[in-house]
Amino acid sequence: MRYKPGIMIGFFEHQYLSYKKNHIRNLLALAKADEHMDEKEIEMLYKIGRRYGLKDWQIKNLIESPDTYELNIPDNFNDRMNLLYDLMLMVYADGKIEPREITFCEDVAMRFGLRKEIVPWLLEIFDKGTPPPPDEWLEIKREAELKFLIEKNVETKK
Numbered sequence: 001m002r003y004k005p006g007i008m009i010g011f012f013e014h015q016y017l018s019y020k021k022n023h024i025r026n027l028l029a030l031a032k033a034d035e036h037m038d039e040k041e042i043e044m045l046y047k048i049g050r051r052y053g054l055k056d057w058q059i060k061n062l063i064e065s066p067d068t069y070e071l072n073i074p075d076n077f078n079d080r081m082n083l084l085y086d087l088m089l090m091v092y093a094d095g096k097i098e099p100r101e102i103t104f105c106e107d108v109a110m111r112f113g114l115r116k117e118i119v120p121w122l123l124e125i126f127d128k129g130t131p132p133p134p135d136e137w138l139e140i141k142r143e144a145e146l147k148f149l150i151e152k153n154v155e156t157k158k
Contacts, residue, residue: 040093040095041090044090045062080114084118095129121144
């Protein structure tokens with residue numbers, strides 16, 4: 001079979017687009033956990049979606065979809081921590097930390113092979129919704145791996 005330029009690139013672009021959409025779907029699951037999506041949560045979804053390179057219409061379609069989203073577990077520790085990072089931003093987006101949001105995040109952490117105690121630890125780090133700078137986040141991920149990782153067979157691609 002002859003190599004056709006663009007076919008493999010198209011495949012990987014599609015895979016990456018699916019990854020980005022799954023990330024937003026995971027955040028939507030949290031946003032809908034308290035059965036109410038606040039305007040500030042929606043604004044945060046757009047901000048995060050844009051950071052991942054999604055177009056506004058793609059984000060809007062995900063938000064307005066009648067589908068209920070199940071948690072899609074990222075393949076490696078780094079991606080799991082990055083999703084927890086964005087989940088923390090979503091928890092603080094509306095200025096209210098709801099018990100259902102905490103329970104959702106704890107469930108996510110445990111499904112990621114992490115002890116649920118990572119959630120209050122991260123909430124403290126993200127005090128009042130202020131995320132740590134990127135260089136600190138790298139160190140926080142390393143520390144979280146040592147303190148909270150249960151499932152040692154999780155790929156820790158850095």
